[in-house]
Amino acid sequence: MTTLSTGVILYGPPAAGKDTVTHALVEADGRYALFQRLKVGSGKTTGYRMGTVQQLADLEAAGDVIYANSRYGNTYVIDRPGMDAAFAAGVPVVHLGQIDGIRVLVDGYEADWAVVLLWCPQEVTVQRSAGRGDSDTAARLAAWEATRADLDAHPDKVWDLTVDTTTASPEESARLIDQLLARRAGAAAA
Numbered sequence: 001m002t003t004l005s006t007g008v009i010l011y012g013p014p015a016a017g018k019d020t021v022t023h024a025l026v027e028a029d030g031r032y033a034l035f036q037r038l039k040v041g042s043g044k045t046t047g048y049r050m051g052t053v054q055q056l057a058d059l060e061a062a063g064d065v066i067y068a069n070s071r072y073g074n075t076y077v078i079d080r081p082g083m084d085a086a087f088a089a090g091v092p093v094v095h096l097g098q099i100d101g102i103r104v105l106v107d108g109y110e111a112d113w114a115v116v117l118l119w120c121p122q123e124v125t126v127q128r129s130a131g132r133g134d135s136d137t138a139a140r141l142a143a144w145e146a147t148r149a150d151l152d153a154h155p156d157k158v159w160d161l162t163v164d165t166t167t168a169s170p171e172e173s174a175r176l177i178d179q180l181l182a183r184r185a186g187a188a189a190a
Helices: 018-028 053-062 080-089 099-108 122-131 137-153 170-189
Strands: 006-011 032-034 038-040 049-051 065-071 074-079 091-096 112-119 161-164
Touching: 006 018, 006 099, 006 170, 018 032, 018 091, 018 170, 038 053, 053 065, 053 074, 065 080, 065 099, 074 080, 080 091, 091 099, 099 112, 099 137, 112 170, 122 137, 161 170
Parallel strands: 006 091, 006 112, 032 091, 038 049, 112 161
Antiparallel strands: 038 074, 065 074
């Protein structure tokens, strides 16, 4: 029996703590690393591999786009070569804001995916977005609403773990995720 590589998907609205929890995971255990999606567009570059329209077209032509979505005027891509490299390096942590994206990734890239819902109320998204100096808080609030609607439209989604980031610190959230993966590894070995 072949053991699948393990990956983590963090799902949640803007400012729920995906970046902060990922940082805590990396600090706690160097096996974890943010999967840097290919971003075609402008704006924030940290945490992304910036790409061009031609690179995206080449990936599409090769059948190497696992999932792509558009938000904030940009296109964000999970690509097979990038995912292969991320798994070769350790345990990738993928940030997603759409349940359809989770389904496509889980079905489209063979791995043992742990899916974690990070949640915060809308007013916390407003506070955190303002606190980090976002210039597009209104767009982030629209994305929060879209995430809420996405959750309401998919009541059947079963999370491997749900973390309220208003009550769990980033370090506690990372510990819970790491424990989840340890339990899954133990169950697979049994």
